[in-house]
Amino acid sequence: MKYVDEFRDPEKARVLLKEIEQLAEQIHQRIQRPVYLMEVCGGHTHSIFRYGIETMLPACIELIHGPGCPVCVLPMGRVDDCVALAQDSKVILTTFGDAMRVPGSKKSLLAAKAEGCDVRMVYSPMDALGLARKNPDREVIFFGLGFETTMPSTALTLLQARREGITNFSLFCNHITIIPTIKAVLDSPDLKLDGFLGPGHVSMVIGNAPYQFIAEHYKKPVVIAGFEPLDILQSIWMLLKQLAAKESKVENQYSRVVPDKGNRVALDAISEVFELREFFEWRGLGSIDHSGVKMKQSWADYDAEAKFVVPAIKIADPKSCQCGEVLKGAIKPWDCKVFGRACTPETPLGALMVSSEGACAAYYQYGDVEKLEQHRISLQELPA
């Protein structure tokens, strides 16, 4: 356990690990298979790898790294659409740094920029609005993506644009929404899952209530978790306590940041600007009903999809990519045929290699693959 000493409170970490071990053993005795826990949020995936948490846990706990990295799940066709928008010489295309590196079917936005398109990295949608203010003769498009964590910032920026009467600003909306996504995961037939680590910062916006159906209908415990390594250990411990007691409740480990009711201003802004799409295409997962949002009809003058011609071509994921199977926990990243060979963080083939919140890039960067391999072998030796 060489990493525990890096924890803010190593003693507490040791105590938690000990209790986790006992509880896991107890549950394992009862169910006679590994305990499967999914972290939905890419931020958690990142922390789990950075701190080697997976290798500290008893072998009978298996973490499944869920689809919670919005950059990773962006389909190639949407990136191609973005590149097409950026090729219009009137347009300044703006987005977050991570999004610029996502590969499209031909190129990323970064490559389009190198070829002369006016693509600019911004830190905030407000910076994109600032560019529109400064360049009244250009059309500034913000390529917005992310779950409910970043959705309110986009909505509030649009509300301000309208208040100021700025008309050369629009959004290419690729925001996705967490609940239908979790539901799709729960309904997928090949998935074994015992509980969820809930996404801390999404919950800060939406609160606890939206997760109730998971506990009530699907009978799976949910613990909303913070991002520090101790938060994650404590949340795993809370999940195991529920499982040991055969309970399924929504609990909030991260109450210092997540209010039970969420954030009213943020939720109001979201519902003023956005509505659910019928379906949204995900990289590696296919189409998920109601998993994306689009702008309401009343916002058409700020909607890049209404203002400009977007090719909207559907591009299939490359054949060698196994991102979908990794996302569903069916295989481990290193089982993918191209992992670390054709697919690396420098030249990502699949989406999960793009951002350090993607499971493959996280394994590649921090994963002690050998150790995890052993962990897995010991798992296979467990009675099925």
Added chain:
Amino acid sequence: MCLGIPGKIVSIEDADNLVGIVDVGGVKRAVNLSCIAQEQTPLDSYIGGWVLVHVGFAMSLIDENEAQATLAVLKELGEMQEELQAMQTGAQ
């Protein structure tokens, strides 16, 4: 983008649009405070407080200890540098 980054509100820049200046690891930039500002509370009273900032928006009030701990974790995760760089570029 998804991990918030803690900062301290140092001044109010535009009260009408609820914009404050927040110091994040030494970088000062405009941050929208509308998600944390209560209507009845004067905006000035938030000066000196710590907030969790996501893409230029303060999304949650946090206490100072929490802020310091989170900053330490982000530094270790190697998230700070990229964020700070982005903030600086974005402020130009």
